[in-house]
Amino acid sequence: MVKLDFKKNNGLIPAIAQDYKTGEVLMLAYMNEQAFEKTLKSGNATYYSRSRKALWEKGETSGHVQQVKEIRVDCDYDTILLKVDQKGDAACHKGYRSCFFSKVEKNNLKIVETKIFDPKEVYQ
Template identity: 55%
Template sequence: MSEAWLDAVAWDAQGLVPAIAQDAETGEVLMFAWMNRDALARTVATGEAVYFSRSRGRLWHKGEESGHIQKVRELRIDCDNDVVLLKIEQIGGMACHTGRRSCFFQKYFADGRWQAVDPVLKDPKDIYK
């Protein structure tokens, strides 16, 4: 397969592109991460989400520790070719390392505070050993 599809991505100066994981059935945004060229290529090759962890400086196969993998159902890119959207099936029901379904569990309230509004489905101590 030609790599023209990878060349079409508008990689930033660090060789990264933002990636949004969205539930393919409900449309709920589950998480945000970064991908480099290798992560995107491996995602396509395996059919499972692979990201680039900036803090670890390496590829990160989502669910490699937790078992909560993301099966990619559809892959899209935005109009500027600088954001990737993964429509996924979240295995295990949790995308967030806090044990919640989505990483976007904190809501802003008019009194100027953020508050967690989604429940912890599983204690992270029971997920990551």
């Protein structure tokens, strides 16, 4: 059985979601032990929402599910890398493929990706 270090950071560990085919980093979220176990059992990425203080399976509202293809763990057992098949093409709740849609240029942020969906239409 995998033993991750959930003792740090109030029981949460960072979980990076990466496209398993392209290597593109899609998002960073957090998991508690229950989210990790649910991810293992279901095969779909489940995270812990710090703002809602609850589990959320990625895509439960939007339909943009992350099917886990591979899980890697860092050397300290306190960070997870999920290699996922991103269904619905968008990982970001703001409508972009990746949460990293902004680039720093001359100390300003510039949006460098195109929106895939309008969040107002998806999250009503």
